[in-house]
Amino acid sequence: MADKEKLGNFTPENAPEYEDVLQCMRCGFCLPTCPTFALSGRERSSPRGRVALARAVAEGKLEFTEAVKEEAFFCLDCRACTTACPSGVRAGEVMEICRSQAHQFFPLKHVSKSFREFVLQKMLPNPDLLETSMLPARLYQKLGIQWLVRHSQLLKLGPEWVDKAERMIPELHPPLRPQLADVIPAEGEQRGRVAFFLGCIMTLMYPEVSRQTVRVLTHQGFEVVTPKEQKCCGAPHLTEGDRDTTKRIAQHNLDLFMALDVDAIVTDCAGCGAALKEYEELLEEAGEHDKLATFRAKIKDVSEFLAEQGLRTEGLKPVKKIVTYHEPCHLCHAQGISKQPRELIKAIPGIVYREMEEASWCCGSAATFSLKYTTESQQILDRKLENIRATGAELLVTANPGCHLQLAWGLKQAGMTQEVVHITELLGIATG
Amino acid sequence: MISETAIQTLIDKLGKENVITAAEDLLVLGYDSTPGLHATPDLVVYPTDSEQVQSVMQVARDHKVPITPRGSGTGLSGGSIPVDGGIVICLNKMDKILEIDEENLTATCQAGVVTLDLFNAVAAKGLFYPPDPGSQKISTLGGNVMEDAGGLRGLKYGVTRDYVMALKCVLPDGSLLSTGGKSVKDVAGYAFKDLLIGSEGTLAIITEITVKLIPPPQDKRTFLAYFDDISIAGAAVSKIIAAKIIPSTMEIMDKATINCVEDYVKIGLPREMAALLLIEVDGHPAMVTEEAEGVERILREVGAAEVQVAKDAEEAASLAAARRTALSALARVSPTTLLEDATVPRSMLAETFTLIERLTKKYALTVGTFGHAGDGNLHPTVLCDERDADEMKRAHAFYDELYEQVLAWGGTVSGEHGIGIAKKEYLARQIGPGGVAVMKRIKQAFDPEGILNPGKIFADGQE
Numbered sequence: 001m002a003d004k005e006k007l008g009n010f011t012p013e014n015a016p017e018y019e020d021v022l023q024c025m026r027c028g029f030c031l032p033t034c035p036t037f038a039l040s041g042r043e044r045s046s047p048r049g050r051v052a053l054a055r056a057v058a059e060g061k062l063e064f065t066e067a068v069k070e071e072a073f074f075c076l077d078c079r080a081c082t083t084a085c086p087s088g089v090r091a092g093e094v095m096e097i098c099r100s101q102a103h104q105f106f107p108l109k110h111v112s113k114s115f116r117e118f119v120l121q122k123m124l125p126n127p128d129l130l131e132t133s134m135l136p137a138r139l140y141q142k143l144g145i146q147w148l149v150r151h152s153q154l155l156k157l158g159p160e161w162v163d164k165a166e167r168m169i170p171e172l173h174p175p176l177r178p179q180l181a182d183v184i185p186a187e188g189e190q191r192g193r194v195a196f197f198l199g200c201i202m203t204l205m206y207p208e209v210s211r212q213t214v215r216v217l218t219h220q221g222f223e224v225v226t227p228k229e230q231k232c233c234g235a236p237h238l239t240e241g242d243r244d245t246t247k248r249i250a251q252h253n254l255d256l257f258m259a260l261d262v263d264a265i266v267t268d269c270a271g272c273g274a275a276l277k278e279y280e281e282l283l284e285e286a287g288e289h290d291k292l293a294t295f296r297a298k299i300k301d302v303s304e305f306l307a308e309q310g311l312r313t314e315g316l317k318p319v320k321k322i323v324t325y326h327e328p329c330h331l332c333h334a335q336g337i338s339k340q341p342r343e344l345i346k347a348i349p350g351i352v353y354r355e356m357e358e359a360s361w362c363c364g365s366a367a368t369f370s371l372k373y374t375t376e377s378q379q380i381l382d383r384k385l386e387n388i389r390a391t392g393a394e395l396l397v398t399a400n401p402g403c404h405l406q407l408a409w410g411l412k413q414a415g416m417t418q419e420v421v422h423i424t425e426l427l428g429i430a431t432g
Numbered sequence: 433m434i435s436e437t438a439i440q441t442l443i444d445k446l447g448k449e450n451v452i453t454a455a456e457d458l459l460v461l462g463y464d465s466t467p468g469l470h471a472t473p474d475l476v477v478y479p480t481d482s483e484q485v486q487s488v489m490q491v492a493r494d495h496k497v498p499i500t501p502r503g504s505g506t507g508l509s510g511g512s513i514p515v516d517g518g519i520v521i522c523l524n525k526m527d528k529i530l531e532i533d534e535e536n537l538t539a540t541c542q543a544g545v546v547t548l549d550l551f552n553a554v555a556a557k558g559l560f561y562p563p564d565p566g567s568q569k570i571s572t573l574g575g576n577v578m579e580d581a582g583g584l585r586g587l588k589y590g591v592t593r594d595y596v597m598a599l600k601c602v603l604p605d606g607s608l609l610s611t612g613g614k615s616v617k618d619v620a621g622y623a624f625k626d627l628l629i630g631s632e633g634t635l636a637i638i639t640e641i642t643v644k645l646i647p648p649p650q651d652k653r654t655f656l657a658y659f660d661d662i663s664i665a666g667a668a669v670s671k672i673i674a675a676k677i678i679p680s681t682m683e684i685m686d687k688a689t690i691n692c693v694e695d696y697v698k699i700g701l702p703r704e705m706a707a708l709l710l711i712e713v714d715g716h717p718a719m720v721t722e723e724a725e726g727v728e729r730i731l732r733e734v735g736a737a738e739v740q741v742a743k744d745a746e747e748a749a750s751l752a753a754a755r756r757t758a759l760s761a762l763a764r765v766s767p768t769t770l771l772e773d774a775t776v777p778r779s780m781l782a783e784t785f786t787l788i789e790r791l792t793k794k795y796a797l798t799v800g801t802f803g804h805a806g807d808g809n810l811h812p813t814v815l816c817d818e819r820d821a822d823e824m825k826r827a828h829a830f831y832d833e834l835y836e837q838v839l840a841w842g843g844t845v846s847g848e849h850g851i852g853i854a855k856k857e858y859l860a861r862q863i864g865p866g867g868v869a870v871m872k873r874i875k876q877a878f879d880p881e882g883i884l885n886p887g888k889i890f891a892d893g894q895e
């Protein structure tokens with residue numbers, strides 16, 4: 001991208017495409033769907049406003065100011081605006097690119113910079129290091145994990161932040177990745193062979209959930225291959241604006257998974273799924289169009305995959321619970337997967353399903369957002385909790401570790417008793 | 433520029449968070465949905481009640497700074513763009529529904545209430561507020577009143593004007609004016625209320641609106657009719673009206689629009705068809721059945737390629753929602769979407785489609801047409817690139833010629849979006865210099881200093 005023409009006041013490296021910001025016709029359809037606009041009521045914190053800011057920078061009418069940077073990071077990247085926009089504008093992605101720009105315009109202070117670089121460039125891309133360096137549980141919880149979990153760059157490291165992160169972390173079990181066999185055979189009649197993409201947060205924070213995912217997949221008749229050399233999907237890097245590391249990791253994962261002979265690459269982390277599906281745009285310049293397109297077509301969220309293949313329901317045990325479903329942004333908005341999880345939940349015998357209001361409204365977790373903007377995150381979470389409460393559900397199903405953490409923490413804080421489960425955990429219960 | 437003392441006064445009255453001077457905020461409050469128009473204000477304020485609006489107006493008057501009201505900025509004629517800088521006064525934070533009066537069937541709300549929010553609030557009480565512009569999820573009641581917005585149900589239920597009963601507003605000298613009331617009949621003096629409706633924020637700032645509500649229709653039926661030829665669709669509309677059937681909705685989309693909308697909503701609209709009509713009849717169940725039969729018969733007689741009935745309310749709602757996205761969906765095709773608001777007597781619809789087709793070829797443009805066919809209100813939209821000077825010139829020539837004919841047919845240059853900046857040149861053609869002169873005298877009477885929303889409606893030098 002180095003020889004790309006300079007776009008207004010953006011730096012040439014990792015700059016947005018002009019067409020992408022020009023596409024916005026300013027109709028405002030995105031406004032009522034944007035949680036940060038709902039909070040502040042300020043146009044500049046809306047998708048339409050954010051794209052207008054980026055456009056002004058692109059046209060040389062505005063410098064890449066502190067406020068532009070602020071908006072880039074205040075955006076939840078929830079992509080609700082992408083779903084709402086009839087013109088096909090992707091304000092969230094434009095802001096992601098602006099985060100990368102922000103690091104060029106406002107380099108971090110030395111200490112935070114080296115810490116950020118260490119985690120993003122050394123630790124996250126290296127699962128062994130990630131797991132071993134984190135092993136003593138105290139260290140795990142005190143130092144890196146909270147940070148990792150929230151993908152933070154420690155810009156605002158302060159007591160409040162650490163305290164919140166500390167309290168959010170669930171009880172930890174040993175990471176799943178080293179425990180999973182390379183190949184796990186299908187049960188019963190085999191219907192296919194899939195690769196499992198195990199996200200960092202899933203292996204570290206929710207190993208039991210992913211264990212259920214693999215178990216449900218094999219039980220449903222799929223052989224599961226888990227290549228150990230897989231690296232982080234790159235989403236944390238993208239969120240923090242480190243596009244270069246993302247590209248390196250992406251290339252590694254692409255080559256690794258494309259060398260496997262599998263029907264699909266399945267993940268149970270909505271954030272990872274979204275990131276993997278976007279490798280196509282990210283690695284565009286590498287020129288491997290066919291390979292990237294095939295890769296994209298193979299990436300499946302586990303609920304997308306099971307709904308597509310058809311859930312084998314014979315032998316499922318009834319689960320007598322009232323259930324509601326929170327849609328992770330990275331599942332419904334980034335991947336357009338909305339009906340499938342509900343279909344799967346409803347296919348389980350015994351379940352009483354109750355739809356909540358605004359199921360696809362962000363829960364306020366949004367990577368580092370909940371730690372950087374504690375008050376705003378809490379306001380978004382409160383709105384979500386109210387909607388959950390109104391359903392009278394006993395179980396809250398979701399499908400992304402970030403939401404899982406935030407919601408479990410929020411429910412506990414609010415003294416609510418609903419248990420949060422991943423959709424494959426629920427299927428796991430029904431599987432027996 | 434605005435003096436520090438003026439800013440301080442505003443901060444004292446409105447609070448710091450509601451007086452905004454950051455360059456980035458100013459930049460994003462200088463546009464609406466009209467392509468190519470932008471101007472940067474010097475200051476943005478967010479009042480929360482009438483009194484604060486008065487304070488802002490007094491500051492503008494005392495310091496002689498221009499002041500431009502803004503709702504949600506979904507306007508399509510540039511009405512809320514602060515062409516002379518000064519203050520932009522955003523009414524969005526005045527978003528309270530003050531009263532739903534079930535005895536008088538009225539609702540009173542602050543000007544910044546979002547149209548759909550009012551609709552939902554009254555629907556929850558079993559009442560109906562019919563005006564439903566395509567932008568209803570975002571646009572404000574104040575903006576609707578100021579543009580006299582129409583909607584998908586305009587054909588049978590009328591436009592915003594038909595529902596406004598009372599207005600409270602702040603005049604450019606800072607005083608309050610109340611006009612209208614809950615009485616159904618009122619002929620006391622000049623009809624200020626009617627003058628204010630559609631005045632595009634040039635006479636007063638509306639702070640409170642009382643609207644009339646009606647009982648909702650008991651039943652409805654939704655059709656989708658497809659055509660191989662768009663002028664047959666036009667003929668179908670005229671024939672249905674001529675048969676004395678008034679559906680609540682008759683919306684049209686041409687092929688380009690169908691395809692863009694389908695790209696977005698993915699509900700299986702037929703991409704190869706030249707046009708589709710979305711028709712809804714509503715009312716008493718017996719009447720709905722009778723009218724539905726009539727509509728279906730006429731559609732088949734004129735030669736619709738296919739007629740489908742929506743299977744349930746959900747499908748009907750999703751079709752209407754799809755139609756509402758038409759304009760924004762067309763924006764997928766090209767960087768710039770130049771939309772027009774040509775409106776003709778309904779008997780001329782088929783001819784208008786033929787004319788649009790001819791002009792599209794003549795000026796070598798890409799045009800998507802959709803609109804409220806039942807009202808004769810069409811939105812031929814040129815899909816172009818504002819960076820291509822030649823294309824923009826051809827687009828303007830296209831509209832010039834189109835409007836000339838539309839006016840000759842007794843139509844209007846704006847069915848619902850107003851004159852604003854975009855259509856100043858055309859207004860005099862329609863109402864003549866005498867008409868413009870009287871309008872200017874009215875403007876003068878309300879706003880002698882010319883501080884309220886300057887630069888709108890009248891082209892420079894028009895007397």
Ligand SMILES: Cc1cc2nc3c(=O)[nH]c(=O)nc-3n(C[C@H](O)[C@H](O)[C@H](O)COP(=O)(O)OP(=O)(O)OC[C@H]3O[C@@H](n4cnc5c(N)ncnc54)[C@H](O)[C@@H]3O)c2cc1C
Nearest residue numbers: 503504505506507511566572574575576578581582633638
């Ligand atoms: C996708 C799309 C679809 C649309 N569909 C329709 C449609 O079907 N029918 C239709 O009629 N229009 C339609 N419009 C146009 C637009 O939505 C309407 O004109 C709407 O009424 C504008 O409301 P707003 O709150 O956005 O006002 P703005 O655009 O902010 O302002 C409009 C005008 O009103 C003035 N104004 C706003 N609030 C006040 C106030 N409180 N006091 C005084 N002046 C005020 C402004 O100065 C300006 O002149 C559409 C627009 C879009 C983008």
Ligand code: SF4
Nearest residue numbers: 024025027028030085
């Ligand atoms: S981002 Fe899309 S929905 Fe939002 S204003 Fe722009 S075109 Fe409209």
Ligand code: SF4
Nearest residue numbers: 034076078079081092
């Ligand atoms: S991604 Fe979410 S927070 Fe960001 S602009 Fe879009 S809707 Fe708003």
